[in-house]
Structure formats: structure tokens, C-alpha cells
Amino acid sequence: MAGSAKSNRPLFDLDLLRSILMVADCGSFTTAATRLHSTQSTVSQKVRRLEDLVGHKLLERGHRDIHATDAGERLLGHARQMLALNDQMFEALSGAVVVVTVRLGVPEDFATGATTQVLARFNRQYPQVKLEVTSGLSRDLLASYDRGELDLVLVKQRRHSRESVASRPERLAWIDSAEHPSFGCDPVPLVTFPARGLYRDDMVQALETMGRDWRIAFTSSSLSGIQGAVADGMGISLVPPRAVLPRHVVLGRAQGLPVVDAFELAIFHRPTADAMVSALAKVLVGMLATKPRAPK
Template sequence: MSESDKSNSRLFDLDLLRAIVTVADCGSFTTAATRLHSTQSTISQKIRRLEELAGHRLLERGNRDVLPTDAGNTLLGYARRLLALNDELVEALSGATVALTVRIGVPDDFASGRTTQQLAAFNRRYPQVKLEVTSGLSRDLSASYDRGELDLVLLKQRQNSREAVACWPEKTRWVDSASNPCIDLDPLPIVTFPPRGVYRDELIAALESMGRRWHISFTSSSLSGIQSAIADGMGIGLLPMRAVTAGHAVVPKSVGLPSVDMFEVALLHRPAADPMIKDLAQVLSKVLAQDTRG
């Protein structure tokens, strides 16, 4: 007999494993047979077959009940785990089968609040749709979308940079710390995203146009990192209105900082996208429309 034949001869049938687990739980062949809608002789045959495969006696008949041997206890532990995995597989492939996975990309400031609330509501309506949400810098999300790694994306971009399903203007504000303002410092410290990060070039160009001296005091690819650094007095920054927190103070127009209003939020999906992706795009469109009005 080849090694593969020997291996195959030792495969444990789940039906046999379920029989011994039921007998052990019931403590009786008769009761186990009733529970499994079988006969006592059939259950006994399955246990004998299992003992042949295991090479050990697995059950001992007592005066009143049936008890597992030491080898039986060892086998029962594995049997329960295998049966549990089988049940999980059956459930995964049942009516709860994922019919479609939608890969979504959103900037950090859209990864909570109304956006996730609407995504959760959509998921409850369509439990067969699996949503995989990635948040990050728009430059990275755009690259992932172009590589085919995302199905639906929200991007912050300069107006009309690329064709989109829908676009909304991005309202931004110059923001300082409410408790430790630094707008009057010279050179002016600024908090911003890394190179090619959204707002960075425009922020620097605006300060240059004023003739203000400046230096970068803090950079982060995380929106929360930018928000915290500004609130803690590391420098001023340029943020979308939705990202301004109680720890921030909007720099008044009297300071003379120019408005930066050349950005938009764009929603993208491919023309041949699944109808469910298009439905989800409509959900996100409503969120963005509310956000723009706000």
C-alpha cells in the first residue's frame, strides 16, 4: 500500500464522528439512535468502524451508561472541533452567502459619522453584500482605484481633476489652536500632510503669496494626527470644515490668509459597475449632499 493510500485509509468520516459524540453526550446507544433518527444497530456499526480506523477501543459499556475510554476522550476532543468547523462551513455557504464584495475607499474624515452610519444601514438592508472599507490619503486611494483594488471611492481632488460620478465643493478653513494659538509667531509654524498630500501645496503657496515666513513643524498622513497637532499648538493648518474640532479656532478673515477653495470631493465608480455598487453610490451621494449643505 502506498503512503497516499495509507493516509486516505485513516480519514475520519464526519458521520462516524457525529455518532460517537452523540453517544457520549447521551450516554446511551438507544438515545443516540433516536436523536440521530437512526437505529441502535446502525450506530453500533458506526462506532465499530470508527474504532477500526482509530486502532483503539473508544467506548466502554457500563451497567447503566456508555463511557469513553482514554483514547475515546482524545478522539472526542478532536471530533467536536471538526464537527464545529463543518457546521461553520455549512452556515457560511447557506443563505448568508456573500453574493458581492464591494471594496470602498474613503478619506479619513469620511471614515466615521454619517458615512459609516449609512454604510451600516445599507449592510443591514443587504446582508448578502460584504463591504470592505479602506480609509487613507486621497492620493493612495486614487492609486488603489486605478489598480483595480477598489470598486467605489471618495477622493479629495482639485476641481475637475478627473471625471467622476458626482462632485461636491470642499469647504476648507484655516485653523489654529484654541488654547495655544500660534498665528502671530514668526516664522509661522504649519501642520500639514506629507508631500503630495491634500492641501499641502496650496497651504504653502497661500503663505508664500502673503510674504509670510513659515516652517513645517509637524507632518502626518493621519487626519487625527493633524487635528491633534493643531489643537495642541504645534502650528496652524488647513482643514475641511467637517474636521474642525472644539480644540480648534478658525483663523479670522481679518488676518488676511487667502481662501483655498479649489478642492472638491469626487465620487468614482466604473461605468460597468454592479447595480449594487451604483445603489451604494447613491447612498454616499446623499451623505455628501448633506455634508455640503452643512
């Protein structure tokens, strides 16, 4: 009789499970529908069918995002396992490798060098993972993450401004041109990211505290643009230590400039993230744990 009762239980439709997972990962019905090549109304209907099936509300709509209820969190964990098993069955029967795409966002100064080496090692360990890496300003990367366009991001932010999976303090370096120094100019020319960009307010506040006049001499949304402008003598700037070039000279206490340590590197991914997203996040956490080169 017990076996008969179990056989009469309704079966979960994997298509419905895939739909609710996509909504939870994207935090948006609209974005989920786009990624599923469907319509928002169709995806909403599938989520409602699941809720009717289990007899619980699975998703809550907030002011800015969508999050899973307690019942939804339990379902999402099992749903991810069921879909993974489904993929494994196809892989076992077809002999094909199931490709998992992880969309990663990193700041421009992390798009090469040590980060590339770390990503290459990860890819050798997990050849079934396809990495789609986007680089840009941290505020743009976070916006893309919030829209569900990225699965995992490494960004710069003011310390503790937003809860993250992991973080590490980032101490910055004041730089000037080695060949055409400009710190002695009056007013001091500044090379900065655009308005609302990182470090700009900290540069201004530091100079005003010193009693120095300043002017914005050059702005760029590109780190390479900032590096080049400073090297060519257009002004001083604040950058991460890894962005200091041989054509730069590092300024500091000798020039009366303060240590700027109000920022951190932070990693974000969703609680319902795919196992490969979590695995890559752990690799990035390990990379951040490596002691950074401190500015002089």
C-alpha cells in the first residue's frame, strides 16, 4: 500500500523547475523569460503551476527584486540537483560533455595577469565550464549582476557597503608621472574616473584636508586611460597597487598624502548559484587571500 501511495504522487516537470530556477537566479521574471526564450506571462504561469502543485508560495516579489520563500529555497536546492541529474543522464547516454556557462564580471585591472592564470587553471580542472568574462567599472558590473546578466562578480566597493560572499580590504596607491611629475603644480591636477566613480571623492577630500587647491585635469572610464594620462604628466591619481606602471612614481606620506583604505574587493553570487559558480567563487576567494603588494 505504501508503494502504491508513492506511485500516485504527482511528478515534477523539469521545465517548470528550470523556469523557477532561472527566475530565482536572475531576480526578475523579465530577464528569466529572455534567457529562456519565452514570455514573462508564460514563465509566471509555470511558477504558479509549481506553487499549485506543492501547495506553497515559492517566490516573493520585493520592491527591487524577487527572492525565494523558505519553501522556495528548499525546492530550489532539490530542483538544481534534479536538473543536474538530468544533464548527467544525457551525458552518460550520449557521450557528450555538458557545457556549463559561468558569466563572470571583474574590474578592468583584474582582466589580465594573475586573474587570467587563475581562470586558466580553473578551466583545466573543469573543462566542461565555459567562462564568459566581462570587465568594466564596478558600479556597472554590480548593475548587470542585479539585472541577472552576470552569475558572479568581483567588484570594488566602500567597506561593508553591501553584504558579499567574501571580501578583502584594498589599500590604494597615489601615483604621479615619473618623467613629468605634476604634484607640485598649483592647483594640483587630478586624473579621475567620471563623476560618481571610485576614489574621486577621496582624492578631493585628501587634498582639501592638506589645504591644496585642485582641479580635474582628465577623466576616463578606462583604467588604461587613467594610467596613461598620469604617466604622460596630466595629473596625479589613486589606483590599486597592481595598476602602478614603471612610468609612474608612488607618492605617500613623504608628500603629506594620507593612506586611503576605505575600500574593499568583494565577491557576489546568488545563494542558489550553480555548483560551478560556487566553485569558481572559492577560487577567486583564494586569489584574494594572497597578500597584495602594498604601496610605498
